[in-house]
Amino acid sequence: MKFGYFDDAQREYVVTRPDTPLPWINYLGSEEYFGLISNTAGGYSFYKDARLRRLTRYRYNNSPLDMGGRYLYLREDNTGTYWSPSWMPTRLQLDEYECRHGQGYTVISSKLNGIKSSTRYFVPLGESLEIWQVTLTNENESDADLSLFSAIEFCLWDANDDTTNFQRNYSIGQVEVVDDVIYHKTEYRERRDHFAYFACSEKLAGFDTVREDFLGTYRGWNEPVVVENGQSCNSEAHGWQPIGSHHVKVHLKAGDQKQITFILGYQENPKDDKFDPLDSQIINKKSAKKALEKYLQPINADKAFYELCEYWTMLLGKLQVSTPDEHTDRMVNIWNAYQCMVTFNMSRSASYFESGIGRGMGFRDSNQDLLGFVHMIPERARERILDIAATQLKDGGAFHQYQPLTKRGNNDVGSGFNDDPLWLVLGVAAYIKESGDWSILDELVQYENESGTESPLYEHLQRSIQYTLDRLGPNDLPLIGRADWNDCLNLNCFSDTPGQSFQTTTNKDGKVAESVLIAGLFVLACQEMAGIARHCEDHTEVNKVQNAAAEMEKTVWGAGWDGDWFRRAYDDFGHVLGSKENTEGQIFIEPQGICVMAGLGVENGKAVKALDSVGEHLATPHGIVLQQPAFSQYYLHLGEISSYPPGYKENAGIFCHTNPWIMIAEAMVGRGDKAFDYYRRINPSAREEISELHKCEPYVYAQMIAGKDAATHGEAKNSWLTGTAAWNYVAITQHILGIRPGFDGLEIKPVLPSDWNGFEATRSFRGVRYEISVKREGSGNDVSLEVDGQSIEGTVIPLPNAPLTGQEPKTVKIKAVVR
Ligand code: GLC
Numbered sequence: 010m011k012f013g014y015f016d017d018a019q020r021e022y023v024v025t026r027p028d029t030p031l032p033w034i035n036y037l038g039s040e041e042y043f044g045l046i047s048n049t050a051g052g053y054s055f056y057k058d059a060r061l062r063r064l065t066r067y068r069y070n071n072s073p074l075d076m077g078g079r080y081l082y083l084r085e086d087n088t089g090t091y092w093s094p095s096w097m098p099t100r101l102q103l104d105e106y107e108c109r110h111g112q113g114y115t116v117i118s119s120k121l122n123g124i125k126s127s128t129r130y131f132v133p134l135g136e137s138l139e140i141w142q143v144t145l146t147n148e149n150e151s152d153a154d155l156s157l158f159s160a161i162e163f164c165l166w167d168a169n170d171d172t173t174n175f176q177r178n179y180s181i182g183q184v185e186v187v188d189d190v191i192y193h194k195t196e197y198r199e200r201r202d203h204f205a206y207f208a209c210s211e212k213l214a215g216f217d218t219v220r221e222d223f224l225g226t227y228r229g230w231n232e233p234v235v236v237e238n239g240q241s242c243n244s245e246a247h248g249w250q251p252i253g254s255h256h257v258k259v260h261l262k263a264g265d266q267k268q269i270t271f272i273l274g275y276q277e278n279p280k281d282d283k284f285d286p287l288d289s290q291i292i293n294k295k296s297a298k299k300a301l302e303k304y305l306q307p308i309n310a311d312k313a314f315y316e317l318c319e320y321w322t323m324l325l326g327k328l329q330v331s332t333p334d335e336h337t338d339r340m341v342n343i344w345n346a347y348q349c350m351v352t353f354n355m356s357r358s359a360s361y362f363e364s365g366i367g368r369g370m371g372f373r374d375s376n377q378d379l380l381g382f383v384h385m386i387p388e389r390a391r392e393r394i395l396d397i398a399a400t401q402l403k404d405g406g407a408f409h410q411y412q413p414l415t416k417r418g419n420n421d422v423g424s425g426f427n428d429d430p431l432w433l434v435l436g437v438a439a440y441i442k443e444s445g446d447w448s449i450l451d452e453l454v455q456y457e458n459e460s461g462t463e464s465p466l467y468e469h470l471q472r473s474i475q476y477t478l479d480r481l482g483p484n485d486l487p488l489i490g491r492a493d494w495n496d497c498l499n500l501n502c503f504s505d506t507p508g509q510s511f512q513t514t515t516n517k518d519g520k521v522a523e524s525v526l527i528a529g530l531f532v533l534a535c536q537e538m539a540g541i542a543r544h545c546e547d548h549t550e551v552n553k554v555q556n557a558a559a560e561m562e563k564t565v566w567g568a569g570w571d572g573d574w575f576r577r578a579y580d581d582f583g584h585v586l587g588s589k590e591n592t593e594g595q596i597f598i599e600p601q602g603i604c605v606m607a608g609l610g611v612e613n614g615k616a617v618k619a620l621d622s623v624g625e626h627l628a629t630p631h632g633i634v635l636q637q638p639a640f641s642q643y644y645l646h647l648g649e650i651s652s653y654p655p656g657y658k659e660n661a662g663i664f665c666h667t668n669p670w671i672m673i674a675e676a677m678v679g680r681g682d683k684a685f686d687y688y689r690r691i692n693p694s695a696r697e698e699i700s701e702l703h704k705c706e707p708y709v710y711a712q713m714i715a716g717k718d719a720a721t722h723g724e725a726k727n728s729w730l731t732g733t734a735a736w737n738y739v740a741i742t743q744h745i746l747g748i749r750p751g752f753d754g755l756e757i758k759p760v761l762p763s764d765w766n767g768f769e770a771t772r773s774f775r776g777v778r779y780e781i782s783v784k785r786e787g788s789g790n791d792v793s794l795e796v797d798g799q800s801i802e803g804t805v806i807p808l809p810n811a812p813l814t815g816q817e818p819k820t821v822k823i824k825a826v827v828r
């Protein structure tokens with residue numbers, strides 16, 4: 010069952026009924042000011058950090074699930090009937106409803122009793138404010154007297170404090186209402202130099218800033234007493250819960266239309282210029298007034314909206330494809346790329362599943378996210394890499410997370426996730442392949458953000474590799490530490506007390522438990538390092554990493570191979586995991602993906618064997634589960650993985666992040682049908698028809714789909730902020746479609762499903778616009794290339810000789826034939 014449809018021409022998903030199985034959300038903002046917005050206008054806004062600078066309040070895990078947002082109420086003043094044009098929170102049945110989620114904006118439209126309303130929400134580029142453009146139309150034959158109320162609930166800025174420290178919070182709330190603009194200035198009198206403002210383009214009939222006056226003490230957002238009465242209280246908040254609500258009276262003649270604009274903004278002032286007059290406690294509003302003057306003019310707001318659309322056209326335009334499969338096209342051209350950008354902006358901080366309070370930026374997560382957006386904005390990837398690398402420890406290890414505001418490593422979680430540093434090598438390699446910017450290797454970067462420790466990024470990469478070599482276990486496989494990619498495989502934690510962290514409770518010395526996944530990842534990282542070192546003519550390093558990789562490969566074929574698949578790990582007792590010897594957890598997806606991606610077994614047939622085992626034991630119609638058989642109980646020596654009921658999360662859930670590794674592996678052994686089949690199984694657009702089961706948005710990937718052991722097999726959770734976005738993008742674009750950036754140029758090497766006769770693509774790469782046409786003329790995967798009519802050797806397009814910066818991109822035509 011569907012709850013809407015894709016409008017690909019507009020690059021929008023159109024929700025056609027408000028009661029979606031879960032709130033289907035979108036993101037506003039792309040630089041510093043962000044918002045989450047659901048299809049019924051739920052959500053909240055923040056500046057830079059969803060915990061420390063939250064503008065509006067949001068209560069997670071609430072009932073109803075999505076309550077609190079950017080609400081409007083419409084009221085027919087002659088009958089007293091009132092409703093929410095976004096359906097929530099009044100839930101009065103609407104005659105028409107539609108929500109269009111686009112890139113960085115959402116438009117919610119509806120109609121009731123002949124009154125049409127359409128609200129466009131977006132954040133202009135370069136601004137720390139959001140605009141709500143409301144258009145009201147009277148489609149009746151008679152005039153309408155309407156009241157329009159806005160409503161947001163301010164938050165006390167530190168969202169964590171906001172949900173805990175009421176003995177203080179209830180006394181500190183402060184507002185100013187000046188010239189019909191509502192200013193929220195809680196804590197501004199002391200250490201804050203920022204405030205929020207909420208304004209309307211119209212002359213007000215009234216306003217409210219006291220929540221209980223607006224709602225009525227025993228009422229909810231679904232029936233505010235002020236809206237019911239059609240009259241604001243002009244209330245001024247002193248403590249308690251400051252809100253912002255405007256009341257506008259609108260007289261609309263039959264057939265008339267009116268546009269009303271609301272602006273919610275965040276403003277910082279210089280510390281010594283906070284007040285106006287200086288010796289007062291009144292906010293200096295000059296800067297906010299400037300923004301208001303500009304954007305309350307519809308012409309400027311419209312212009313900002315078109316600029317936002319053009320910005321996205323530019324970003325998405327870096328790669329556009331036209332294939333025989335519409336789900337592939339819309340994910341690659343629009344939604345998967347968009348999700349990669351959102352994931353880059355948010356890391357794992359704020360979604361409907363991540364509270365915005367908890368996690369910092371993950372070291373491994375950020376390096377992987379980069380794989381999905383680097384082609385759109387390489388300069389931001391560069392910045393991100395340097396930030397991440399500066400949190401690396403001197404011994405090559407890494408803080409598992411760092412805080413986006415301070416950019417410092419997070420001490421609470423610390424380090425010791427032994428896969429972390431290797432992802433840095435992959436991230437840097439991806440950046441250089443895309444941009445050709447070798448100079449990043451010479452950037453002087455600190456360790457642990459300590460001045461005086463600066464060394465070239467190149468050395469950071471060397472230390473990352475060395476970190477693994479310094480930590481080999483009894484079988485010569487890499488020691489796992491607190492966990493590897495699978496945060497929940499905690500072989501050194503042995504946690505038996507509720508509330509303990511599975512990741513940071515360490516009561517084993519960590520000298521025994523080993524990871525085959527890290528072994529595979531190490532080989533992969535060594536290959537990238539060899540490519541980098543070769544270019545730098547550092548032959549010693551090339552030899553070193555090549556030998557180390559060969560040695561590690563040998564080790565894997567010994568202790569890491571189980572006969573039909575790659576093993577997963579050795580536990581603290583030295584017992585194998587992910588082997589026929591186990592009764593539960595016999596086979597895991599991660600080492601099959603990563604080891605084959607590193608090329609292990611591709612030549613000797615073992616890769617195919619491992620992948621066939623994946624097909625046999627792990628694949629389901631809804632995607633590939635993480636392991637089998639699921640753990641039936643909690644095992645002290647395995648940790649969090651066995652804490653989940655079977656079929657959920659890491660305990661045999663379809664952890665979507667890992668599925669593309671298998672797609673890539675299948676492409677590497679030349680099996681395009683299988684690669685694409687796995688791609689289709691978890692492609693959200695291809696799952697749109699089963700939205701009642703899938704539940705999450707059909708336009709973005711979710712972290713997890715419940716596995717076959719779960720009661721709700723096929724149900725997705727944790728949409729938006731997941732490494733799934735980047736890896737699926739890489740799998741489909743670089744390995745199935747085979748458009749792959751390399752150190753020496755763009756490679757074209759598709760491994761297509763057999764029923765495709767080809768596809769077309771345009772790809773911007775290092776200042777060149779490649780127009781690519783691929784035709785299948787045989788049933789194999791051999792590729793021959795013509796560049797502007799000239800056939801070339803191999804599958805890598807030579808780079809153009811002339812530097813191309815600052816000019817119109819040169820267009821090059823590529824013809825590829827697959828036989
Ligand atoms: C979460 C984490 C990621 C980890 C994965 C598997 O998605 O953000 O770092 O690799 O879970 O445990």
Ligand code: GLC
Nearest residue numbers: 368495496497512649658659
């Ligand atoms: C939990 C989740 C896992 C995630 C981790 C991050 O363990 O199960 O997916 O990676 O939290 O801290």
